[in-house]
Amino acid sequence: MNQTPLLQVIDLCKSFGGIQAVHFVNFDLYEGELLGLIGPNGSGKTTLANLITRFVKPSKGKVLYKGRPIQHLPPFEIVRLGIARTFQMVRPFYQLAAYKNMIIPLYSPRVKKIAGGEYGDRNAVALDLLEEVGFERDANVAYKPAGALPQGYLKRLELAKAIALQPDLLILDELFSGLSLAEVAGMVPIIEKLRLQGKTIIMIEHRLKELFRIADRVLVMNYGETIANGAPKDVMEMDAVKNAYLGSE
Amino acid sequence: MKKRKERIDRGIKARSGDVFTLCSWREMLYLAAPRLLPIIVFLLLPPLLSVYWQKVLLSLAVFALLSISWDLLSQSGMISLGQALFFGMGAYLSGIADHYFGLSPLVAIPLASFLGGAICTLALLPVLRLRGIYFSMVTLVIPLMLVRIIEATRIFGGTEGLTGMTPFPSKWIELYLVITVLLCLLFGFRRMMASDYGLVLKGICDNDRSVTNAGINIYWFKAQALFMASTVGAFSGAFMTHVYLFAGMPVFALDYSILPIAAAVVGGPGSFAGATLGAAILVPLSELLRGIGGLRIVFYGIFLVVFIVALPEGIFHYARRKYHQFERWVEVEK
Numbered sequence: 172m173n174q175t176p177l178l179q180v181i182d183l184c185k186s187f188g189g190i191q192a193v194h195f196v197n198f199d200l201y202e203g204e205l206l207g208l209i210g211p212n213g214s215g216k217t218t219l220a221n222l223i224t225r226f227v228k229p230s231k232g233k234v235l236y237k238g239r240p241i242q243h244l245p246p247f248e249i250v251r252l253g254i255a256r257t258f259q260m261v262r263p264f265y266q267l268a269a270y271k272n273m274i275i276p277l278y279s280p281r282v283k284k285i286a287g288g289e290y291g292d293r294n295a296v297a298l299d300l301l302e303e304v305g306f307e308r309d310a311n312v313a314y315k316p317a318g319a320l321p322q323g324y325l326k327r328l329e330l331a332k333a334i335a336l337q338p339d340l341l342i343l344d345e346l347f348s349g350l351s352l353a354e355v356a357g358m359v360p361i362i363e364k365l366r367l368q369g370k371t372i373i374m375i376e377h378r379l380k381e382l383f384r385i386a387d388r389v390l391v392m393n394y395g396e397t398i399a400n401g402a403p404k405d406v407m408e409m410d411a412v413k414n415a416y417l418g419s420e
Numbered sequence: 421m422k423k424r425k426e427r428i429d430r431g432i433k434a435r436s437g438d439v440f441t442l443c444s445w446r447e448m449l450y451l452a453a454p455r456l457l458p459i460i461v462f463l464l465l466p467p468l469l470s471v472y473w474q475k476v477l478l479s480l481a482v483f484a485l486l487s488i489s490w491d492l493l494s495q496s497g498m499i500s501l502g503q504a505l506f507f508g509m510g511a512y513l514s515g516i517a518d519h520y521f522g523l524s525p526l527v528a529i530p531l532a533s534f535l536g537g538a539i540c541t542l543a544l545l546p547v548l549r550l551r552g553i554y555f556s557m558v559t560l561v562i563p564l565m566l567v568r569i570i571e572a573t574r575i576f577g578g579t580e581g582l583t584g585m586t587p588f589p590s591k592w593i594e595l596y597l598v599i600t601v602l603l604c605l606l607f608g609f610r611r612m613m614a615s616d617y618g619l620v621l622k623g624i625c626d627n628d629r630s631v632t633n634a635g636i637n638i639y640w641f642k643a644q645a646l647f648m649a650s651t652v653g654a655f656s657g658a659f660m661t662h663v664y665l666f667a668g669m670p671v672f673a674l675d676y677s678i679l680p681i682a683a684a685v686v687g688g689p690g691s692f693a694g695a696t697l698g699a700a701i702l703v704p705l706s707e708l709l710r711g712i713g714g715l716r717i718v719f720y721g722i723f724l725v726v727f728i729v730a731l732p733e734g735i736f737h738y739a740r741r742k743y744h745q746f747e748r749w750v751e752v753e754k
Contacts, residue, residue, distance in 0.1 A: 226629070250635030262630040264623050274616050275623045276634040293616060336635060 175238070177202045177371050178223070178254075178340060183232035183242075185215075185222055185395075192218040194395040195232070200340070200373065205366055207382045207403065208375045210392035211415055216375045217259055219392070220342050223373075224256050225249050236340070251281045255338035257329040259345045259375070265318035269306065269328055272317050273297035276335040285337050297335075304331045304361055323354040330361065340371045347378040355381055383407075391415065422752040429744055454743065458606070458696065462599045466592070474595060478663065480703040481598040482656045486680035487687070487695035488605055489652040495613060495690060496645035497625035499552065502559030503680045505543075506653025507660075508566065508672035509536040514658035515582040515667025525586055525662040529655065536654025541647040548642045551628075563672040570669055581668020585661055598659055602696070605652060609692050621645055679703075686727050688734025697736050 176199035185193040193215045200206055208216050221227035223234055225246045234242045241249055264272050276282070277293045298306075298313055304327040306313045312324060320328065326346060333341055343362075347355045359381055365372065366385070376382040383389070383403040391399040391406055393415040399406045406412055428450060429440075442448050462481075466474055486503045493500045514532035517523040523531070547558045571579055588594040612618050623631045624638050631638050657676075661667045679702065680695075687698025705723065709716040731738050 224633075226632075245637075246632050247635050247637045250633060256633060258630075258633070262627050262633070264626040264630065266626060267619065267622070271619060274619050275631055275636070278616050278620055279635040281635045332630075332634070 174201070176200060176235075177204075177237060179233075179235040179238075180219075180223065181233040181235065183219070183222055183234065184230045185218055185227060186230050191395045193222060193229075196392070196395075196397050198390055198397065198400060200371060202339075202371055203366070203369055204387050205362075205372045205374065205385055207386035207389040208373055208392065209377070209379060209382070209389060210398075214392040214415075215395040216392055217344055218395075220256060220344050220373070220375060223249075224254060224342065250279070250336060250338075251284075253281070253337075253339035254342065255333040255336040255340075256342035257326075257333050257344055257346060259348065261322075261325045261329045263317035263320075263325055263328055265316065267317060268314050269317050269320060269324070270294065270297040270301060270313045272328055273300055273331060273335055276332045279336055281336055300331045300335050301328070304328075304334070305357055306331075322349045323351070326350060326354075326358070330358075334365070338370070340373070341365065342373045342375075344375045345377065346374065347376060347381060359385060379407075423749045424752050425747040426750045427744075428746045428748050454740075455607075458693070459603055462603060466595050466599070471591075474591065476704055476707050478595055478598060480699055481602045482660055483679055483683060483703050484602055484696040484699035485598075485605065485652055485656045486676060487683040487699050488602075488609060488692045489649040489656075490680045491684050491689065491692055491695040492609055492613075492645060492649045492652070494684070495625055496621040496642060497551075497628060498548075498642060498646065499556045500559045500649075500677075501556045501681070502561075502563050502677050503653050504672050504674065504676035505559060505563040505566070506536065506540050506650040507657035507676040508563055509540055509650075510654025510657030510659075511661045511667045511671035512576060512582075512657075513539075513654070514661040515585060516576060518585045518661070519577075519582045519667075525588055529658040529662065532658035532661075533651050533655035536658065537647050537651030540650035540654065541643055544646055544650075545643060548639050548646070560677070563677070567669050567672045577668065579669060581666055581670075583666050585665040585667070587665055588662055594663060601655065606692050606696055609648075613692075682724055684734075686724065686735060688736030688738075691734075691736050694734045694736030698734070701735070 178200040180196055180198050183193055183196045184191070196215075196219060198206075208219065210216050218227060222229050222242075225242065225244060229242050232242070233240055236249075236252055236254065241252065244252075264275070274293050274297060277296055283289075298308065301313045302308050306324065306327065312320070317325065317328060326349070330343070330346060333343075347358060350358065355378060362372065362374070362385055374382060374386065386403055388401065389399070389403045389406045390397055391412050393411075398411045398415060399409050440447075440451060442451065466477060469477060486507060489506065490500055490503055510532045513536050514525075514528045517528035517531055518525070543562065544559065547555055550558065570576060576582055588597070613622065620631060620636060620641055624641060628638050657671055660671075680699070683698030683702050684695040685698070686702060687696065688694025706716075706720060709719050712719065727735070
């Protein structure tokens with residue numbers, strides 16, 4: 172693993188009124204690593220993702236990406252640098268066919284830059300990408316309006332939209348939530364394949380069993396603070412983590 | 421020989437929405453006819469009309485342009501209540517170009533359109549971050565403010581306005597110019613919104629955070645849509661200055677903001693053809709009701725309410741649905 176962190180989060184804070192949603196969070200993320208971000212509901216995981224991608228402005232602290240501070244950049248600039256994310260609440264373009272949803276990320280200046288100024292046939296690329304995340308090519312699902320798709324496909328579409336941007340760092344916000352066991356089992360190999368391609372991934376998850384199978388490291392948050400950071404099996408042995416999840420006696 | 425009913429588009433519709441496989445002239449006509457109809461009607465109608473109804477057609481085309489301009493903004497996620505700003509800006513700029521600099525209408529109109537579009541875009545640039553009703557309120561207030569500024573400072577002729585404009589060389593140039601522009605924009609914008617660029621604009625309307633999440637600067641795209649819409653609006657105003665031969669405070673009237681919205685809603689929001697169809701119904705209707713005097717607005721209002729309640733999707737979307745559901749008798753092979 173490369174020793175220079177791809178992402179450095181330094182003393183990151185965010186308060187909403189009197190509530191400290193994220194409080195002096197620090198961590199490094201190395202290239203090719205899969206970091207699991209866990210914690211009880213309301214512990215600040217999604218806010219942390221929003222702060223890194225600048226959908227929410229930090230109150231204090233720094234985010235360095237490839238050594239460069241990005242906490243002052245607008246969200247679209249951060250995406251162009253190579254950080255893509257999915258949303259916990261899926262955000263498709265409901266009126267458009269699923270494959271047409273893919274056109275918008277494929278129209279991104281980042282994709283154009285990587286492709287050397289040419290976009291190519293976006294419809295064909297869109298269908299290829301959807302097939303990669305499990306849209307069966309012969310089943311017509313890709314041609315249906317996003318509004319008519321079940322949750323499992325919407326999650327896949329959300330992932331495909333992020334992959335289309337060819338990111339170096341992918342932030343997946345509760346990708347498995349709302350999915351059946353079979354659907355999750357179908358998603359895990361897709362994540363593993365992304366890892367093999369060298370993508371660095373942050374996964375915010377509540378499905379700990381599946382996450383621990385693929386994560387290199389886990390960061391545990393509670394009340395906006397990091398309470399543990401380490402290998403999955405070590406972290407779950409820590410008293411602070413047990414207390415956060417199960418409550419103290 | 422047994423017969424059965426079959427949808428007219430069966431067999432030519434490919435599996436994705438707007439993709440068709442056409443194998444005969446008849447099948448091509450099925451798609452081409454609704455597109456050719458407005459072109460033929462608009463081009464053939466003027467010589468058949470009396471001078472009075474030619475003026476109504478001209479007014480119809482101008483309101484259709486304003487309505488298309490409103491619909492472009494609406495499809496890009498900006499609900500404007502101030503088409504009068506674009507109209508008035510174009511009208512005054514063309515008036516100034518003619519009155520103070522003596523430019524001919526054929527120079528003044530394009531100049532006023534693009535300059536008006538640029539000024540309106542710059543004026544609204546700081547409020548592009550606002551969504552929904554907040555953006556709408558700003559667009560509503562600006563033209564009302566400009567009227568008061570002109571009244572108070574007495575610039576550009578003050579309350580009396582600018583008069584003595586140069587008319588068009590002939591009424592046919594006047595009429596066919598606005599019709600050509602309307603048809604070009606109707607089909608041009610339709611094509612644009614069906615392109616990948618248009619999908620981004622529609623995406624901003626549907627879910628702007630998701631578009632930002634694709635690394636796209638939504639404010640840059642919104643500004644482009646605003647420039648296009650305001651240029652169209654400014655063209656309408658600039659054009660009418662050389663029809664009325666006057667540019668004054670009434671060009672910022674609320675009518676130019678409200679009627680285009682009513683036309684788009686009646687015709688079918690989200691489609692430029694719907695906006696044009698709405699204007700083609702409301703403008704002549706307004707003229708027909710002129711004969712009944714003071715109750716005109718009441719009947720007009722009732723008509724609007726009935727249409728909106730009975731056909732909330734708009735006439736165009738309803739007609740299109742029915743057209744695609746049209747059935748014909750076909751012979752069943754044994």
